[in-house]
Amino acid sequence: MTAVEVHGVHKWYGTHRVLDGVDLTVQPGQVAVVLGPSGSGKSTLLRTINHLERPDIGHVSVNGELIGVRRHGERLKELSEQVILAQRRRIGFVFQNFNLFPHLSVVENVVAAPVATGLTSAAEARRVALALLERVGLGDKADAYPRQLSGGQQQRVAIARALALQPGVILFDEPTSALDPELVGEVLAVIRDLAGGGTTLIVVTHEIGFAREVADLVVFLDGGRIVEQGTPAQVLDNPQHPRTREFLSKVL
Amino acid sequence: MTGPVPAVPTAHRPSSDAVPPQSDPRPLSAQRVIPLRHPGRWLLTVVVVVLVAQFVHGLATNPFYQWHRFAYWFARPVIIRGLWITLQVTALSAVLGLAGGILLALGRLSRSPILRAVCWTYVWLFRSVPLIVVLLILYNFGALYSNLSLGVPFGPAFVHVGESALATDLVVATVGLSLSEAAYASEVVRAGLLSVDQGQHEAAAALGLPKRYQFTRIVLPQALRAIVPAYVNQLIGLIKGTSLVFYVSLLDLFGEVQSMGSTYPGDVVPLLLVATTWYVILTSVVSVAQYYVERYYSRGALRTVPPTPLQRLRSSIRNLRNLRNRIEIGAVTG
Numbered sequence: 001m002t003a004v005e006v007h008g009v010h011k012w013y014g015t016h017r018v019l020d021g022v023d024l025t026v027q028p029g030q031v032a033v034v035l036g037p038s039g040s041g042k043s044t045l046l047r048t049i050n051h052l053e054r055p056d057i058g059h060v061s062v063n064g065e066l067i068g069v070r071r072h073g074e075r076l077k078e079l080s081e082q083v084i085l086a087q088r089r090r091i092g093f094v095f096q097n098f099n100l101f102p103h104l105s106v107v108e109n110v111v112a113a114p115v116a117t118g119l120t121s122a123a124e125a126r127r128v129a130l131a132l133l134e135r136v137g138l139g140d141k142a143d144a145y146p147r148q149l150s151g152g153q154q155q156r157v158a159i160a161r162a163l164a165l166q167p168g169v170i171l172f173d174e175p176t177s178a179l180d181p182e183l184v185g186e187v188l189a190v191i192r193d194l195a196g197g198g199t200t201l202i203v204v205t206h207e208i209g210f211a212r213e214v215a216d217l218v219v220f221l222d223g224g225r226i227v228e229q230g231t232p233a234q235v236l237d238n239p240q241h242p243r244t245r246e247f248l249s250k251v252l
Numbered sequence: 253m254t255g256p257v258p259a260v261p262t263a264h265r266p267s268s269d270a271v272p273p274q275s276d277p278r279p280l281s282a283q284r285v286i287p288l289r290h291p292g293r294w295l296l297t298v299v300v301v302v303l304v305a306q307f308v309h310g311l312a313t314n315p316f317y318q319w320h321r322f323a324y325w326f327a328r329p330v331i332i333r334g335l336w337i338t339l340q341v342t343a344l345s346a347v348l349g350l351a352g353g354i355l356l357a358l359g360r361l362s363r364s365p366i367l368r369a370v371c372w373t374y375v376w377l378f379r380s381v382p383l384i385v386v387l388l389i390l391y392n393f394g395a396l397y398s399n400l401s402l403g404v405p406f407g408p409a410f411v412h413v414g415e416s417a418l419a420t421d422l423v424v425a426t427v428g429l430s431l432s433e434a435a436y437a438s439e440v441v442r443a444g445l446l447s448v449d450q451g452q453h454e455a456a457a458a459l460g461l462p463k464r465y466q467f468t469r470i471v472l473p474q475a476l477r478a479i480v481p482a483y484v485n486q487l488i489g490l491i492k493g494t495s496l497v498f499y500v501s502l503l504d505l506f507g508e509v510q511s512m513g514s515t516y517p518g519d520v521v522p523l524l525l526v527a528t529t530w531y532v533i534l535t536s537v538v539s540v541a542q543y544y545v546e547r548y549y550s551r552g553a554l555r556t557v558p559p560t561p562l563q564r565l566r567s568s569i570r571n572l573r574n575l576r577n578r579i580e581i582g583a584v585t586g
Contacts, residue, residue, distance in 0.1 A: 050458060081463065089460035099455035103473050103552040113459040116469070145552040165459070 001064045003028040003169055003200035009048055009058035011041075011224075018044045020224035021058070026202060026217065028063075028168075031195045033211040033232075034204045036221035037247055042204045043096075045221065046171050049202065050091040051084050062091055062169055089117060092162030092170035096177050098154040100146040100161070106133065107142040110161045119165065132160040136190050152183030156190050163194075170194070172203040208251055212236055220244045321522035325512070326529070334508030335530055341422070341494045341504060342534075345429035346487055352430060353437025360442055371438070378435035384496050387428040391500040425497035429490065436486055444479035445471065477549045484542040488535050505530055 004026040011019040018041045026032045036042050047053040049060050051068035059076055060067045068084050069076040079087075100109050110129035114120050120128065133139050136156040138149075146154050155175055162170055172191065176184040188210050195201055195214045205211065211218055211232055218235040220228045220243075228241045239245045311317065325331060359371035378386070448471050456466040495506035503511065509527045513520040547557060559567065 052454060052458060085457070085460040085462065087460070088458055093458035095451060095455065095458075097451055099449075099451040101452065101455070101470055101474075101552075103549070105552075112469070113461060116461050116465045147552060147554075161459070 001028070002026065002061075003030065003063060004032075004049060004202065005061045006045070006049065007058050007060070009045070009055040009060065011044055011048065011053060011056050018224050019048070019055070022221075022224070022226055024219060024226065024229075026200055028200055029196075029198050030216040031201045031203065031214050032217040032219060033215040034202065034219045034221060035206070035208070035211065035235075035247070040221045041224040042221050043173050046093075046173050046202060046204050049169075049171055050088050050093050052093070054078070062087075067091075086117075089113065089119075089165050090167050090169070092165065092167035094155070094158050094162050094170065094172045094175050096174040098146070098151070098158045098178070100154055100158055102146050105143050105145055106138065106149070106157050109146065109157060110164050113161070114164050117165075125164070129160070129164060132163050133157070135163075135193075136160050137186070150183060151179045152186045155179065155187045159187075159190055159194075167199070169200045169202070172201065172205070174204050174206070176205065176207060206251060208236065208248070220247070222247070316521060317525065318519070318522045321519050322525050325519065325523055325526045330508050330512060331505070331526060331530075334503055334505040337422070337497075337502060337507075338491070338494050338505040338530075338534075341425050341429060341497055341502070342487075342491050344426045345433050345494075346490055348426070348430035349433025349437050349490070350441075350483065352434030353439075353441050356434060356438030357441035357445060360438065361445060375435045375438055378432050381432075383428070383432050383493060384499060386432055387425065387496060387500050390424045390428045393424070421497075421500055421502040424500050425494075425502045428500070429494065429497070433486070433490055437483065440479055440482045440486060441475070443482065444475035444477075447478040448474045473549065477546075477553060480542065480546050480549060484538060487538055491534050491538070492531060 002025050004024070006022055006024040009019050009022045010017070020041075022041075022045055024032075024045075034042050034045065044053055048055050049062065049067065051060070054068060059069055065087070066076070067087055069078055071077075100106075101112065104112065107126065107129050110132060111122070111125040114125040114128070115122050119125070130139065130142060133142055136159055138153060138156055138160070141149060141153065141157075146157065149157065155178075159175075175191065176187050179187065184207070188207065191201065191203065192210075192214055203210075203215075215232050217229060218232050219226055220235055220239075220241070222243045228235055228239060228244045235244065236248065239248060312319075356371045356374060359367045360375070362368055362371075452470060452474060453466070456470045461470065494504055497504050498507035498510060506527055509523045513523045516523075544560070547560065550557060
């Protein structure tokens with residue numbers, strides 16, 4: 001069974017076509033890195049996977065389960081919000097701007113979801129949260145508020161918050177783009193630590209070096225279409241499509 | 253308190269700056285800067301202090317104010333009874349108004365166009381009609397609808413209530429104030445909800461937090477930071493707005509003052525001062541409460557929470573004491 005499957009996904013914002021028939025398959029435990037110029041639909045693609053955006057045509061499934069819709073004869077019917085929320089708990093999401101809850105302390109941010117959804121008791125959730133914070137190197141910041149942390153620290157808290165629900169798939173939407181260059185490394189180190197740990201990761205990023213080092217699959221998106229995909233050696237070192245070559249020549 | 257005047261290097265001096273100025277052996281960089289003087293500010297302060305003193309003197313000595321009558325009336329049972337009515341009406345309509353306001357705000361932010369339109373119309377209507385008109389219409393409600401019933405719309409009714417049995421003066425006043433308050437509160441709440449970053453909604457949705465939890469624990473607490481100051485403003489308006497209930501024959505603080513004033517025409521001014529003082533006390537209590545509520549909801553928004561007035565007082569006393577100690581030590585060693 002595949003971890004993530006995207007089938008013929010089209011998405012329009014008004015008359016502007018953002019995704020133009022995207023097909024993507026990611027195997028369990030793989031790390032997929034999505035590259036592409038801005039406006040190519042990378043973030044939108046990622047957001048359709050956990051149904052933050054609803055595909056206009058096409059569908060997405062995660063671990064064999066359709067996301068946001070169910071099969072009704074020959075048609076797809078949208079699920080209730082409650083069911084979609086439950087599905088999202090199995091898919092972690094890390095935002096470019098962290099989006100930590102500023103009025104909650106670091107540890108409260110991490111325990112919020114497991115406690116609110118009744119996954120674990122408050123005491124157990126706190127124990128797990130502190131262990132996760134330790135893992136991302138922030139064991140001593142549990143009672144700080146997000147605004148008291150640096151961007152890199154905030155993003156590591158956001159990763160711990162996503163991990164608290166023990167998702168099988170984690171989606172990263174440009175996790176280092178809002179960071180000072182010197183803080184990028186600490187966040188990538190945490191993601192690298194997750195890679196190879198059995199969790200499926202899909203990372204939208206501009207960090208080519210990171211892609212080369214960690215990715216099992218590199219996907220190049222342009223104009224809402226997947227132009228090229230393959231191993232880092234294929235796509236990064238020997239790109240076939242002129243758009244890929246042009247993009248790589250600019251960012252490398 | 254100022255240090256010695258620092259010498260300024262002048263043009264004819266060699267630019268090496270290695271030669272220290274004659275008046276002070278210390279280099280420029282080691283000396284305190286003399287602060288700018290503000291003689292105009294001092295003059296203005298003196299003028300204002302004199303004007304304030306004159307006003308206070310007038311308050312105390314002008315017989316027109318009749319302060320002994322003020323003291324007589326201030327805590328009379330009749331005034332306290334009126335104050336109690338004011339408090340009841342204010343509290344009830346503040347709570348009902350805010351609850352209604354939250355519902356209306358959610359309605360205006362809903363995805364259903366019908367709900368949005370209905371809530372918008374309500375707000376439009378109740379913001380357009382003067383409160384006194386709303387109160388008087390409700391007061392005469394019995395003529396419009398002689399009984400209220402609960403049942404299937406356009407169908408049979410299950411519960412029948414004679415309107416006159418329901419509409420005591422207190423109920424009429426509270427309902428009128430709540431209806432109008434809800435319209436204003438809904439805009440305050442809506443502004444607060446809109447001030448919460450879209451990313452917060454997305455993060456809550458991405459974590460799969462239940463809908464209720466998203467609203468009560470993530471969005472509302474952050475919205476309250478913007479809602480509280482504006483709603484307290486609204487609440488203070490409401491406290492004083494309750495004085496209108498006098499016109500639907502409910503004797504609140506103002507109503508009692510007014511009726512006592514017509515019984516004892518010589519005491520009108522002290523009675524009005526009694527009302528003024530009580531209203532000032534009520535708004536002051538609300539303002540102090542506002543400070544602490546705002547402080548609570550600023551958790552996380554500021555890197556450090558500002559000290560409470562009490563903490564500030566304590567720390568300034570501590571500083572004074574430290575200063576005295578230092579002066580004493582200086583006197584001994586010097």
